[in-house]
Amino acid sequence: MTDGEVVLGDPSVVVDDLHVTYRILGTRRKAVEAAPQGRMRKLVGRSLGSTGGVTEIHAVRGVSFVARHGESIGIVGTNGSGKSTTLQALAGLIQPSQGSVYVAGIPSLLGVSAVLVRKLTGARNIMIGGLALGLTKDEVEERFDEIVEFADIGDFVHLPMTTYSAGMAARLRFAISTAAVPDVLMIDEALATGDAAFRERSRQRVDEIRRQAGTVFVVSHSLASIKAMCTRAIWIDKGLVRMDGPAEDVTAAYHEHTRARSGPAKG
Ligand SMILES: Nc1ncnc2c1ncn2[C@@H]1O[C@H](COP(=O)(O)OP(=O)(O)OP(=O)(O)O)[C@@H](O)[C@H]1O
Known part of the structure; x- marks a missing residue:
């Protein structure tokens, strides 16, 4: 700790x-019934309701804290x-x-992830993500090197994020999200x-x-x-x-x- x-x-x-129910068009009932011991039954069977072609998954059922x-x-x-x-x-x-x-x-990280564009370079995404966090252009530029260093992506920062491994992309997201407290x-x-x-x-x-x-x-x-x-x-x-x-x-x-x-x- x-x-x-x-x-x-x-x-x-x-x-x-808090309750969250996902509603999906089209029923998954058949798939669940066909595999009563299957993973899908374990995951959703207890909370799966299906009416008229709409499947409901009651994913969160009364969380408080x-x-x-x-x-x-x-x-x-x-x-x-x-x-x-x-x-x-x-x-x-x-x-x-x-x-x-x-x-x-304002909650961060998921917010930053939502604005990042994988086709753009890491450098562009640092600017976009930084602005989304409320930093000014100058503030992002000031923190640029620190973000790249924290994410440990080296020269990849100048390549599109599509070329990144899952770990590199996750590290960069984390580094951008925490660039401002x-x-x-x-x-x-x-x-x-x-x-x-x-x-x-x-x-x-x-x-x-x-x-x-x-x-x-x-x-x-x-x-x-x-x-x-x-x-x-x-x-x-x-x-x-x-x-x-x-x-x-x-x-x-x-x-x-x-x-x-x-x-x-x-x-
Ligand atoms: N977009 C979605 N549409 C429909 N059902 C969903 C969706 N996202 C999650 N679910 C369902 O909601 C339930 C809870 O999923 P959730 O992703 O919140 O679980 P989790 O605890 O984060 O799981 P994991 O450890 O596997 O990431 C699961 O039954 C899942 O199948």
């Missing part, structure tokens, strides 16, 4: 009985449990079907692609953001990353909060649960 020296501030994110300025919160849970959906609702990219989400300030930073698996040195740089940056009263959310299957970066963790299971508490305790309980079900968990 990171140090506990940051004094927590007022609430920055309030999630109150309050996050404060200065907190870094890991979100853990098995595949399809609703972690990314929750994060996207926090970022305002998905409308809740019920309940509400209040965010103080965001109010609320959301990191969805970006860290899993980085090497040890990048993880350490990211951890330091997350601590810096917390010290400046930002709130950080990290969705990851790497329990080691969550333990290293987060003060608190929320375990989401089948669209509901199963446990919320100190990162050490929640990751230990989650690890125990996954180990009991299917052998050793990652991290």
